[in-house]
Amino acid sequence: MKRDRDGEWPPASGPGAGETGPAAGESPHALVVGGGLAGITTALILSERGWRVTLAEARPRLGGRATSYQRGELTVDNGQHVFLRCCTAYRGLLGRLDAGPESGLSVLQERLDIPLRAPDGTTARLKRTGAPAPLHLAGSLAGYGLLPLKDRARLGRAALALRFTDPADPAVDAKGFGPFLRERGQTASAVDRLWSVISTATLNIDPDAASLALAAKVFRTGLLEDNSGSDLGYAAVPLGEIHDTRARAALVKQGVDVRDATKVLSVDADRTVRLRTRDEGELTLRPDAVVLAVPHDAAAGLLPDGVRRPFAALGHSPIMNVHVRYDRPVLDGPFLAGVDSPAQWIFDRTAAAGLPGAGRYVAVTVSAADALIGRPVAELRPLFEDELKKLLPEARGASVEEFFVTREKQATFRQASGSAALRPGPVTAVPGLYLAGAWTATGWPDTMESAVRSGISAARAAQEHFVSVHAHRNGARA
Numbered sequence: 001m002k003r004d005r006d007g008e009w010p011p012a013s014g015p016g017a018g019e020t021g022p023a024a025g026e027s028p029h030a031l032v033v034g035g036g037l038a039g040i041t042t043a044l045i046l047s048e049r050g051w052r053v054t055l056a057e058a059r060p061r062l063g064g065r066a067t068s069y070q071r072g073e074l075t076v077d078n079g080q081h082v083f084l085r086c087c088t089a090y091r092g093l094l095g096r097l098d099a100g101p102e103s104g105l106s107v108l109q110e111r112l113d114i115p116l117r118a119p120d121g122t123t124a125r126l127k128r129t130g131a132p133a134p135l136h137l138a139g140s141l142a143g144y145g146l147l148p149l150k151d152r153a154r155l156g157r158a159a160l161a162l163r164f165t166d167p168a169d170p171a172v173d174a175k176g177f178g179p180f181l182r183e184r185g186q187t188a189s190a191v192d193r194l195w196s197v198i199s200t201a202t203l204n205i206d207p208d209a210a211s212l213a214l215a216a217k218v219f220r221t222g223l224l225e226d227n228s229g230s231d232l233g234y235a236a237v238p239l240g241e242i243h244d245t246r247a248r249a250a251l252v253k254q255g256v257d258v259r260d261a262t263k264v265l266s267v268d269a270d271r272t273v274r275l276r277t278r279d280e281g282e283l284t285l286r287p288d289a290v291v292l293a294v295p296h297d298a299a300a301g302l303l304p305d306g307v308r309r310p311f312a313a314l315g316h317s318p319i320m321n322v323h324v325r326y327d328r329p330v331l332d333g334p335f336l337a338g339v340d341s342p343a344q345w346i347f348d349r350t351a352a353a354g355l356p357g358a359g360r361y362v363a364v365t366v367s368a369a370d371a372l373i374g375r376p377v378a379e380l381r382p383l384f385e386d387e388l389k390k391l392l393p394e395a396r397g398a399s400v401e402e403f404f405v406t407r408e409k410q411a412t413f414r415q416a417s418g419s420a421a422l423r424p425g426p427v428t429a430v431p432g433l434y435l436a437g438a439w440t441a442t443g444w445p446d447t448m449e450s451a452v453r454s455g456i457s458a459a460r461a462a463q464e465h466f467v468s469v470h471a472h473r474n475g476a477r478a
């Protein structure tokens, strides 16, 4: 079987460390631009390989789009984040930061188990058994109470077709997920009440517009190829505790020069980089490697003139989170998926956010939030309070103590059909200049997993280039 090197967090040293570090006495300098998960990963790996690494992050905190902020006594995530057991690279990063499930900082279900409810009170449970994939879901889908029997009977046809759909095929990427499902007999309710629950959450776009290739990647890797792939995980603490505090400590321990509140202003074709530092001063560096681990539009703005940047057309899709504090428990588990409702995923974040007392704090995720993200709180509040009363019977008698909204207009790139062709690999036309970020060509949707994979690939590309240039120079000298 082909080894999935990008899915493995590379060992720091010893056998398996891969391409080996720079030779003794040589200590090349890398500037990693962007302190999101892609930049953190690149910086850690290059540093472990013997590079001197500077990490420049424009904001005062690390973690990029997967982070937290303080609001009174609550530590609020900018948006609820989940991962799956198949996210091997992100789980590798959690392990590297001592933040895996065994640390208590994150949770990973032993077996996939998602409770779902519709506003009319109908419920279902997406649950796996220990049977081999795809039989591990057969019982759960056969009893999926949110769909009539005739719809359930047809689910297998689309699942089987997805299992044989190649996510790497450009012709597949040119197609939409919605049309593919309809062609395979899936009704509008099957799309809304089952397929979209997973595809909208992972691809952040309506199924009709979503790339079939990315949908096939999600369903194949998560649900259809391995029985444990979709076991669900999430942080048990604020995201910032892992992606900022823990990551920063690991980077500093590793010797990385972490410069937050430091913005890269320009990168020239000879790798001369201008930065604006925390104290508003300017600094110029000329490192051996520059890794742009920034969002795609920021990368398009920083690349030197003459370098192609088709990815500037990737666009964005928004995610909105609605945050509600109740005076009492309203959820009878850690989370619930809502169907036929704008309240798509409801997570109890009381303990994670550090809220004391009997009250409860829930975070509600609205992916592909194009229609709602621009609406004022005055409109969103009655809408969501009402929806939550329909989905959570316990909320009907509860008082809302606080209601606020976080809006991420550029949460992910627009994962539409045709987007794969726009995603670049880590190597650019400028020697020593690399790209990383969840939007680059990892084959994964714009997720934490994709970000970490992109960081692994960029670090590997920088390392291989450096080693080959030096082997060439040393050969020329001999």
Ligand SMILES: Cc1cc2nc3c(=O)[nH]c(=O)nc-3n(C[C@H](O)[C@H](O)[C@H](O)COP(=O)(O)OP(=O)(O)OC[C@H]3O[C@@H](n4cnc5c(N)ncnc54)[C@H](O)[C@@H]3O)c2cc1C
Pocket (backbone or CB within 6 Å): 033, 034, 035, 036, 037, 038, 039, 056, 057, 058, 059, 062, 063, 064, 065, 066, 078, 079, 080, 081, 082, 083, 262, 263, 264, 265, 293, 294, 295, 298, 319, 320, 321, 408, 410, 411, 412, 436, 437, 438, 439, 446, 447, 448, 449, 450, 451
């Ligand atoms: C609300 C929300 C919910 C999400 N839910 C999930 C989920 O459930 N599961 C999941 O896996 N993914 C989820 N995602 C997606 C996930 O957060 C991203 O895919 C991932 O964090 C991207 O990491 P990154 O390092 O590629 O980019 P980013 O996190 O965007 O990091 C890039 C960094 O570069 C910095 N930067 C930009 N320009 C400069 C400059 N000129 N100089 C210096 N620094 C610069 C930025 O400040 C930023 O910190 C969600 C995203 C959002 C917003």
